[in-house]
Amino acid sequence: MSVLVTGVAGFLGLHVAEALLARGEAVLGIDDLNAAYDPALKEARLRRLLGRERFGFVRGDVGDPAFLDGWATQHGGDVTGVVHLAAGRSRKHPSHPREEVHQRIAGHLVLLALCRHRLPQLRHLVHAESGLPLPEDSDGTAGARRRKALRDAEIILGRAYARLYRIPQTCIRLARVYGPWSRPDALCQALADAIAAGRPLLLPEGGQVVRLAFVEDVAAAIVSALDDPPDPRSGTPYRLLDLAATEPVEMARLVSLLEDELGQVVEKRWGPAPPGAAAAALDDGAAAPDRRPATRIEEGIARFVVWHRKHYGRTLEEGRAAPL
Incomplete structure (x- = not known):
């Protein structure tokens, strides 16, 4: 028996795969290694x-039905769980809506069809839906409306397959995830790069607060959810699990923690928040976390910086102020 992890070479995919392997699961990974980032x-x-041991990998696009059909012919009979993380979000999508629709919706629909037709032992499908807006999003923009429509479409498709074909599913909403092996465009990564290079930081005025979740805590929550599928005998075996309502962190404190760990203090410049920043900031009415973080922010930042120093162990080029 095995678990399929799509997007296994991604930030979260890596940590979910490692968590599964650490407890003795067989993991089958798929990733197309695209150029959305480095x-x-x-x-x-x-x-x-x-x-x-117990890890296998095939390079391919989960939005390609022919590829998945061929993959399932060899591996589908042993899969009992799926963690679908391949539909990540790229910052080039605002000007490439067709690519975003293909990656988010076509890929999700193809995977649902795979679960229905080619995975006879499947017990549970877990997929991640990022509920956090991009910084350039703001209420009423075409990009924000499109992203909301795509999130709604993913849930509608999932619920339909859960109800019609009894496929137990959990949709996980994520906060900003940080930690070792993070994406280059992630908040902590951008801050750390600028601080390590001694570049001034352009920070939003008003004491902005963000919610952060350490990657290993999120991976553990996903694996825990995978172990507890909704009852397939229920009316619609589909649930939403909110991991976005994590502990709040003030931006100024986050910068200070990174400076302390990196041993570098940089100039801060304060300016108006970019469009959409209010949507990405802390909502005072946010729900309580479904799972309290096991890693305190001080420990998480320290572990992130250890990795950052090792992976980017060179002097970063000087540049202009790094806006957030």
Whole structure:
């Protein structure tokens, strides 16, 4: 028996795969290693998994029905769980809506069809839906409306397959995830890069607060959810699990923690928040977390910086102020 992890060379995919392998699961990984951001980082993550006992990898696009059909012919009979993380979000999507629709919706629909037709032992499908807006999003913009429509479409499709074909599913909403092996465009990564290079930081005025979740805590929550599928005999075996309502962290404190760990203090410049920043900031009415973080922010930042120093162990080029 095995677990399929799509997007296995991604930031969260790597940590979910490692958590599953650590407890003795067989993991089958799929990733197309696309250029949404530096493919070399994805390849470095993948090298941590390749050669591990009980891990197998195939490069391919989960939005391609022919590829998945061929993959299922060899591996589908043993899959009991799926963690679908391949539909990540790219910052080039605002000007490429067709690519976003393909990645988010077509890929999700193809995977649902795979679960229905080609995975006879499947007990549970877990997939991640990012509920956090991009910084450039703001209420009423075409990009914000499109992203909301795509999130709604993913849930509608999932509920339909759960009800009609009794496929137990959990949709997980995520906060900003940080930690070792993070994406280059992630908040902590952008801050750390600027601080390590001694570049001034352009920060939003008004004491902005963000919610952060350490990647290993999120991976553990996903694996725990995978172990507890909704009852397939229920009316619609589909649930939403909110992991976005994590502990709040003030931006100024986050910068201070990174400066302390990196041993570098940089100039801060304060300016108006960019469009959409209010939507990405803390909502005072946010729900309580479904799972309290096991890693305190001080520990998480320290562990992130250890990795950052090792992976980016060079002097970063000087540049202009890094806006957030």
